[in-house]
Amino acid sequence: MPALRPLRLSAVAALACALFGSPSFAQQSGSDQPKPSGTFRVAGVVVSSVTGAPLPQARVFLSSTTNRRESASMVTQEDGRFQFTGLPAGKYSLQGARRGYLAAAYEQHEQYSTAIVTAADLDTQNLTLRLVPMAALSGTVLDESGEPVRNAQVQLYAESHRGGSTRVIAFSSAITDDQGTFEFVPLAPGKYFVSARATPWYAVHAPSIAGDVPPSVVDASLDVAYPTTFFGGATESDAAEPINVQAGDHAQAEIRLNAVPALRLLFHMPDNPTRGFQLPAIQQRIFDTTEGVPISGTQTSSSPGVMEITGLAPGHYTVRLPGNGSGETPQEGEIELRQSGQDLNDSAGEALAHVKLSVKLPKDEALPRQMNIGLQDAKNRTVSFSHVSATGDATFDGLAPGKYSVRVFAQAKAYSVVQMTSANAQLSGHEFELKPGESQEWTVALAAGNCTIEGFVKRGSKAASGIMVVLIPKDPESHQDLFRRDQSDLDGSFVLRDVIPGLYSVVAIEDAWGFDWSKPALLARYAAHGQAVTIGELMQGAVTLADPVQVQPR
DSSP: OOBOBOOOOOHHHHHHHHHHOOTTSOOOOOOOOOOOOOSEEEEEEEEETTTOOBOTTOEEEEEESSOTTSEEEEEOOTTOEEEEEEEOSEEEEEEEEOTTEEOEETTOBTTBOOOEEEOTTSOOSSEEEEEEEOEEEEEEEEOTTSOBOTTOEEEEEEEEOGGGOOEEEEEEEEEOOTTSEEEEEEEOSEEEEEEEEOOOTTOOOOOOBTTTBOOTTSOGGGSEEOOOEETTSOSSGGGOOOEEEOTTOEEEEEEEOOOEEOEEEEEEOOSOGGGOOOOOEEEEEETTEEEEOOOOEEEEOSSTTEEEEEEEOSEEEEEEEOOOSSSOOOEEEEEEEOSTTOBGGGSOOEEOEEEEEEEEOGGGOOOOSSEEEEEEOTTSOEEEEEEOOTTSEEEEEEEOSEEEEEEEEESSSOEEEEEEEOSSOEEESSEEEEOTTOEEEEEEEEEEOOEEEEEEEEETTEEOOSOEEEEEESSTTTOGGGOEEEEOOTTSEEEEEEEOSEEEEEEEETTOTTOOTTOGGGTHHHHTTSEEEEEOTTOOEEEEOSSOEEEEOO
16 A cells, blocks of 8 residues: 655646645655655545445545645545555645546535544544535527527526625636537536526617617617526526536526517717727626626717617616716716616716725735735625735725725735724724715725634544634624634644634534624624634734633534
8 A cells, every 4th residue: 555655746636636726735746755654544435425335546645734745646446445554643634536526625615624633542544535426517598489599608606605605606607609508517516596698699789860769771679689697587686596506417507588679878978088988887786796798889879979879688787987087087876777768877876986095014014025905895795906006005996985894815924904094084993984986095004813723623522523613703793804714633623824813712613614604693602602712912823722622513
């Protein structure tokens, strides 16, 4: 049986890493170093998560968590078994990959997994590594006559629980072929939604006469458009029918598009020729994001200074109007577009705002090479993103009025906003509010995550592995960015990294993956029985909990 040794991962491992995105996959080198000697063994069987049947020809990887160069791999035989011998005491990452299955680490949940710990009192010779069969979703886009629609834009959305919040996010996209078919593969089990957007091949959007009716030479039945249509027939995402994909499924989805009379909308061009002509931006809210809607055609109206936009299906839209560069700021508003001849300038939009943020790092430390700032709305959705310049500044234009929270992202270290100061105000925390047309400037004071919290999870007196460990801040609703998570290793150990100074409760919860942590009321009963810990502003390095964290049932 193979002993742990340095080696270069095969293409199979590289593909597994790319598909799974797990940071625990080893980055190997081809150097020849002596094999480490030891007395421990890591062994077990690779099985299908659906049937429990052993999986032959699965490649298994084992790597030290403290030295990724120390790694080994092997291919399972007909009985699906694997074995690594001659291992010293330590922690190891165990992963598997096989054709037709999703690459996975041991007891994988989201981006977390359980490390194998070799020690005298731990059983590392009867492990079960479960791989999930890949799923697929394919289908056809048809028109009102049942004919295939080629070159339709098909969008796949997935329900995501990453970060402790349940959201529906754009996951993948495809273009239908000449048979109107599309396919998404590989997919993990989950809840998905599919939409299709296309233009009728026979559509003709003729310019109007005097801005009211199409010319008689064009059949009005040809002036049509397809609204964005979801699986199940809905044209609004709130009514979209989900597709529940199980492991190993090949789900099917047929979307039928139905043409509706297209709209001809009016838009008054800004009277500022130095800025050039700018069309309004038309957007549509789809699940938890806002997506742009393409404008199929424009032409000059019979009225001076008025443009006509054609080919848009009726619906509920967000319209963003450009400013004229002479004091009039851009505006944005929601509007029901149902009839031809509607004027987009009557969308009752509010003036958009501008914000400049200047970063102040703790103890005047140097600005990281890569730092970005995101603005999140009241639903914790990132609505704007900006790079921090070499001078520590980030600017945001075209912001809708409302409340925002500031999130800071850097590669080397975690940061959180603790104070915001302007010429007229000082705020504790990271939230501020913009009024229509405002221009604000804030200095953003940051705190750095210089600490880790280490400890053990136990169920009674025994170590508990594979348990979600959560660091809950004192005010979870206002401090979603302070949460930290980990999964306990085979000996029950865990590490919560990049902890920002503050008051916390450490909890361990059974089978809590997919839990919606964005709802603070759900956390109260867990935090009340957690282990309290305080991270001071001057603290650095590892903080070890004196007592084990007991597992709580979900």
